[in-house]
Amino acid sequence: MSQFRLPAHRWCRALGCDKRGVTVVEFALLAPVLLISLLGIFDMAYTMYAQTLLQGALQQAARNSTIEGAAGSTATIDAAVTSSVRTAIIDATVTFKRKSYASFSKVGVAEQFTDTNSNGTCDAGEPFEDVNNNGGWDRDQGSIGLGGARDAVLYTATMTFPRAFPIAGFINIPTNVTVNGSTVLRNQPYGLQQSSPPTVRYCP
Numbered sequence: 001m002s003q004f005r006l007p008a009h010r011w012c013r014a015l016g017c018d019k020r021g022v023t024v025v026e027f028a029l030l031a032p033v034l035l036i037s038l039l040g041i042f043d044m045a046y047t048m049y050a051q052t053l054l055q056g057a058l059q060q061a062a063r064n065s066t067i068e069g070a071a072g073s074t075a076t077i078d079a080a081v082t083s084s085v086r087t088a089i090i091d092a093t094v095t096f097k098r099k100s101y102a103s104f105s106k107v108g109v110a111e112q113f114t115d116t117n118s119n120g121t122c123d124a125g126e127p128f129e130d131v132n133n134n135g136g137w138d139r140d141q142g143s144i145g146l147g148g149a150r151d152a153v154l155y156t157a158t159m160t161f162p163r164a165f166p167i168a169g170f171i172n173i174p175t176n177v178t179v180n181g182s183t184v185l186r187n188q189p190y191g192l193q194q195s196s197p198p199t200v201r202y203c204p
Contacts, residue, residue, distance in 0.1 A: 036167065036170050036171065039165045039166070039167040039170070040167055040171075042164075042165050043163055043164065043165045043167050046163075046164045046165070047177050047179060049088075050085070050088075050089050050092075050159065050161065050177070050179055051159075051179040051180075051181065053084075053085050053088055053089065054081075054085050054094075054157060054159050054179060054180075054181040055181040055183075057080075057081045057084035057085055057181075058081055058155060058157050058181045058182070058183055059183050060084075061077050061078075061080055061081045061084075061155075062153075062155045062183045062185050063185065064077050064080075065077055065098070065146060065153065065155060065185070066153065066185050066186065066187045066188050067187075067188055067190070068149070068188065068190035068191070070146060071145070071146050074096075074098070074146070078094070078096045081094060081096070081157060082094045085159060089159070089161045091161055091162055092159050092160070092161040093159070093160045093161070094157055094158070094159045094160075095157070095158050096155070096156065096157050096158075097144075097154075097155075097156045097157075097158075098144070098145055098146055098153055098154070098155055098156075099140070099142030099143065099144060099145075099153070099154045099156075100142060100143050100145060100146060100147025100148070100151040100152070100153050100154075100187075101141070101142050101143075101147070101151060101152045101153075101154070102131075102151065102152070102193070102195060103152055104152045104184060104186070106131075106141060106142075106152070107142070107152060107154055107184055108140055108142075108154075109140070109141055110137075110138065110139045110140065110141060111128050111129055111130065111131050111132075111137055111138050111141045111198075112128065112129045113126055113127065113128030113129070113137055113203070114126050114127050114128070122137035122203040123203055124202075124203055124204055125202055125203065126202065126203050127200055127201070127202050127203075128200070128201060128202070128203060129198040129199070129200060130198055130199045130200070130201045131143075131198045133198070133199060135201070136201075136203075136204075137201075137203050142154060146187070147187060148187065148191070148193060148194045149187055149188070149189055149190050149191040149192060149193050149194075150186060150187055150189050150193040151186070151187050151193065152184055152185070152186050152187075153184065153185055153186070153187060154182060154183075154184050155182065155183050155184070155185070156180065156181070156182040157180070157181045157182070158178060158179075158180050159178070159179050159180075159181070160176050160177070160178045161176065161177055162175060162176055162177075163175055163176065163177055
């Protein structure tokens with residue numbers, strides 16, 4: 001058997017040129033990266049689908065919130081949105097918020113105040129218009145609830161659900177996903193819009 005044994009230098013050279021099994025090794029190195037990338041793409045697509053589903057259900061339900069007497073049906077309207085999204089996102093948890101404004105242009109706008117020191121914040125002693133009449137200055141002047149006739153209502157939903165693909169453990173991200181949907185509609189003109197001059201108060 002010794003006559004078939006290669007010298008050490010020739011054995012090392014033969015080993016360096018031996019490419020058997022290279023494909024398996026390369027696949028073993030690349031497969032985890034490929035798998036995580038695919039899971040990430042699927043996870044993002046599923047999240048986008050969930051957000052689109054929520055937004056569609058919210059748009060449909062919001063129309064029912066603009067009619068007279070809707071204040072007594074908010075739980076039913078919210079339940080309809082939750083039921084709609086759960087047809088596809090079974091374990092989804094959905095929470096809702098409503099804020100009313102005198103007009104569309106007021107949505108998300110801060111209450112006006114006299115910024116005597118020009119620092120962008122309502123400081124002690126500076127007067128402001130308490131539009132929502134809650135006793136304090138707010139960066140969002142909306143009032144909680146549906147408001148009244150002709151008011152613009154911001155209807156917001158936040159949905160949380162478990163990830164559909166097991167990617168969280170690989171890249172250290174939360175196991176749950178949270179998406180938001182919102183729409184702004186004006187209440188139907190079922191009566192006169194209740195408007196009165198805002199109370200002038202002073203920041204504490």
